[in-house]
Amino acid sequence: MSSSTRFEVAVVGAGAAGLAAALALAREGIATALVGRHAPVADGRTVALLDGSVRFLDALGAWQTIAPHAAPLAELHLVDDTGSLFRPPPARFVASEIGLDAFGWNVESARLVNDLRRLAHTAPNLTVFESDATESHRDADGAQIRLQDGDGVEARLIVGADGGRSPLRGASGLAVRDWSYPQAAITTILGHDRPHRDVSTEFHTRSGPFTLVPLPGGHRSSLVWMMGEAPARRLSTLDDVALAASVERQAQAMLGAMRIDGPRGLVPMRGLSVSTPVAERLALIGEAAHVFPPIGAQGLNLGLRDAAGLRDAVVAAREARRDPGSRAALAGFARGRAVDARLRGTAVDWLNRSLLADLLPVDALRGLGLLAMATIGPLRRAVMREGVLPRLGAPTLMRGR
Template identity: 60%
Template sequence: MTEDIYDIAIVGAGAVGISAALAFARDGFKTVLVGGLDARRDGRTVALLNGSVRFLEALDVWPAISAEAAPLETMRIIDDTGSLFRPPPVAFTSREIGLDAFGWNIENATLVEKLTAAAKDYDCLTLLAQQATGFEVDEAAASITLVTGETLKAHLVVAADGRNSKLREIAGIEVKTWSYPQSAVTAILAHERDHRETSTEFHTRHGPFTLVPLPGRRSSLVWVTSSEDAQRLAALDDTALARAIERQAQSLLGAMRIDGPRGLVPMSGLSVSRFQSPRMALVGEAAHVFPPIGAQGLNLGFRDVASLRDAVVDAHDNGHEPGVDETLRQYQRGRDLDVRLRSAAVDGLNRTLLSGMIPADFLRGAGLLAISNIGPLRRVVMKEGVLPHVGAPRLMQGVAA
């Protein structure tokens, strides 16, 4: 392995890592994906917003994914905080901004399976189901040490190895972490009534309670609540939990039953001081972690990959190999503002729900009323939510080349 120098080495075989491998292999770069593939089902889904759909279309994997996903044509928000400034329910429809759907909801494990199947079709993509234990850099390339003791070299290493990233630690990139007094209960549900392709989010005093459509009369649940209450809910049997969910959902979808795996996820956040170091770029949860609110997490990770791909292609067009400093500086510029604004927005919404302070309730209620009633503002917010237009990577603009 030491004699073989790859253009790109990706460490981490989750959805973000595999999509990075596909993006670079699609462009003809000699690529290796390092990591064990994990498709465990834990009741978690992802709403792939319009920008991510365009990205996956460009990678030629969308037809296989869409067959297992449900469209999100309407997004409904209901204030269930009991606030004095509680606004009326508001609904946003994708047709208002010229889209068939804001996005598509699919189980995480199914998404990973479909991406993995596509990765096996590229001759220039090598899959190594091993763990990386070391990382070194010299002027010509980076070296990755595998758990077997073997090493491989690459001009650029992409760290997609999650929130506890080993590569980020070795590179000495500083991180800031924080936690919330909350956990998320996740589950797959079957229900009596049609969801009508509508995602419903109840804002409660302990966090958002969100039901997102799946194919058929099924939905996924993300119930963010206090850590103590989440532990209590997680301890219930399927029948009792389904009744609790139905009550919290105000019987909106009728009788419910648990129809898949369940999960319990403590709420936490992570940010990094920088998104790159010599011959390394951070993507996905190696670069940012925040609560599962607003469907931003994995979509942000896909934007990381598409943005890094743009920087690498630009370097190649100028006669440079992928790991040059200018490539990494361009990537840093492209991600810094986007990630920090999204992280701040999600953190701010979550904290206003928890605060219970009258000024915070007033601002949140007034903001929702303004978005609901002011047409141009409403459309701008919807468009920015599903596909940021300022600095959007090329593969998310429908540009396949």
């Protein structure tokens, strides 16, 4: 290395989870490095930031710049469109029933990352390295990262936020379970004639969920349309007018005439889990630790809980005068994040596979579950609260403003 700079923690990965983790650590006076190039992807994706994530971003000082560009999700409607004999009536979930103005807020992913990155460049105790990490070394004495420009970063803890194909995870020796689904998702931004009224609607079809999520202005929504890989590839080749007509038909014209109003994406569906998100002087967060289909707005919200939970672990280590990269310091983080990821990942995987199965017993079980949530008030409220933020083990900065 031509030169090397020392930090307490080095976060590798400049997506939303990595940026949030770096900002949360620096906010506590912890000397933090953020390593990663800004590589925006124009694929029309948005993220529904659930209430706990909004509290976290607010604590970081980021929410005030994001909020004007986000739309509230005041209601969630689930519609069984599978054609099953056990199809339940549509279920309606209302945020005010659990004392919230909104379950969360939907914002374009590119804007979220851009706003967090601008904040990172001015945050005290945080140094941003606009370079990729090319290799790393970790041992009992510390950790080093070599950057693409030849310089290096030394730290007591490396945070792997480097995505679903994480090189840091690959080099860690951690056991990984990786699988794929026979699906892909079309993502884009839509304009429509009728107002969405802050309602997010998820149609459950035989090829996967078809989800419309509100965006600001009342007449724009984001689309995530999961289907078989071959049909997805065919639809992705349509021009904007033909694709908008297909979306309108699938949405049963509930929002009137539609138009494509943003970039598009075609995203293969896959899943990934790790045996533990912790190795020697390494903590994995976000998609470096877990990947699953975009159902129920769980993906990035889980990654932000990883970031907030890591902040708690490092702060606790400092207060106890422990090495933040030690196994002892990361043990609680590892247990809590593994349980949260396993529960969320299993729920998403089961729902997705149940739609694809086309088996009467599975349809009956799914239909009865949805009917129970729609008709039994205490159960519905418990599910809504748990979906927004786990009641046990919620990270400190997500518990309240």
